[in-house]
Amino acid sequence: MSQNWPAVTEGDYIVKDFRFNNGSTLPELKLHYRTLGKLKTDQNGHALNAVLIMHGTSGSGAQFLVDHFAGKLFNPGQLLDANTYFLIIRDGIGHGGSSKPSDGLRAKFPRYGYRDMVRGDYELLTKHLGVDHLRLVMGTSMGGMHSWLWGSTYPDFMDAVMPLASLPAKISGRNRMTRKMAMDAIKSDPEWQGGDYPADKQPRGLITALYVLVFMSSCPLQMQVECPDRETADAWLDAKIAEGMKEKDANNLCFAFDASHDYDPPVQNIKAPLLAVNFADDQVNPPELGIFERETMKIARGKAILMPISEATRGHGTHTIAEVWDDYLKELLQSSDKAKL
Structure with missing residues (x-):
């Protein structure tokens, strides 16, 4: 593994009396996270270099710490150089090291939705990690759907949005x-x-x-x-x-x-530049539905990229093979660099 990125810091943030959208509560909601790099702020304390990266259904943030993702993005000189950016890779509610049914409540665990997961992320960033703004929010599969939600729920919170292998429409x-x-x-x-x-x-x-x-x-x-x-x-x-x-x-x-039961992002609310990437051989989000392009057109600064089938694509899982789509990440970072606008 070409691992030249800084050491990963892991931690837990406990949210007291977290109330889910269905009205149920947990006395303590644990949110597990990993960070790489250091947070940089301006003279007023506003975050400048934070990047949020979100995983897919039944996964965890650990899925990104592999050669074909981190090894292509996080090393010195790469697009998300962890010596330049403050990378936040959290485990969403119900996943990884965060609070989940198997911790003890089993089927009595609160019924959570994607909006609860995004709100939990927001609390983690703003109340624990000191992040009041994101340079980029991106995610794969479910994390891609969370990216659409982040952009539409907190439209002024980020400079750019990059959903991968997802659709901005209710699950049907x-x-x-x-x-x-x-x-x-x-x-x-x-x-x-x-x-x-x-x-x-x-x-x-x-x-x-x-x-x-x-x-x-x-x-x-x-x-x-x-x-x-x-x-x-x-x-x-x-x-x-x-x-x-x-x-x-x-x-x-x-x-x-x-958890996808409450997913239906109001994409027209998204203000930040958004570049979404899907793959023609993705069986979860088949291109023939037409949803991808139609919904992205509603975003003032939105762009939809459908990558054709090639020897390099691997269907839905292409979302984690960075070398297939990193040129589009480069394009998004450049087009949303406020220092150059």
Whole structure:
């Protein structure tokens, strides 16, 4: 790994009596985060170099600390050089090291939505990290959707917005159906036990949910290249499911899929320059829907980029392969550099 970026600092911020949009509360909501670099402020204490990077459904901020993302962006001289920027990589509510159902409440955990997650991020930044403005807000998949929400909910808070592999519209159609399939597979399994299954024994319905996840994020062309025969295809799938059964929790996954219930960003509110990137082989956000371009056109300074299928793209997962789309990040940073405008 070409890891030449500064050491990662990890921490937790506890929000007391966090009230969710549905009226439920948690006495203590833990928000876990990672930062790289140092915050720079102007003479009035306003943040100048903060960048918020947000992960996808059932993931965590750890997914970005890999060679094909951080190794292409965070090193000295790269676009998000961690010696220049203050990079904030948080675990959203219900994910990673932040408060989530598997911590103990299980199915009794508050039903959270994407708006709760974004509001939690806002509190983390403003009340704990001392960030009152973002140079850039960006995210992948669910984090991309959160980017659309950030731009429309706090339109004066950032200089630029870059959603990756996402659509700025409510979850519907096949996207909604696949999420429901995964949740139904888990909750219809007798081993689910209303969410009170033994902590060391996931319900078998999780296997079916993981099958759905494979199809949601699959890339037919590359899967054919990587698995050209029956034996390699079967082995790949078996390994993928085995890995998921070790890493995923049924309650966490159900809550994470359900969290999109309140997603419908008012994109016309977005003021900052926005450059959104999607991929033609993305099965989660298929280009033929036309939503991507139509909704981005409502943004005064919005631009939609649909990247064609190539040997470098990997379907939905291309969002984390920075070398495929980093030229567009460069374009956005340059066009939104207030020092040069």
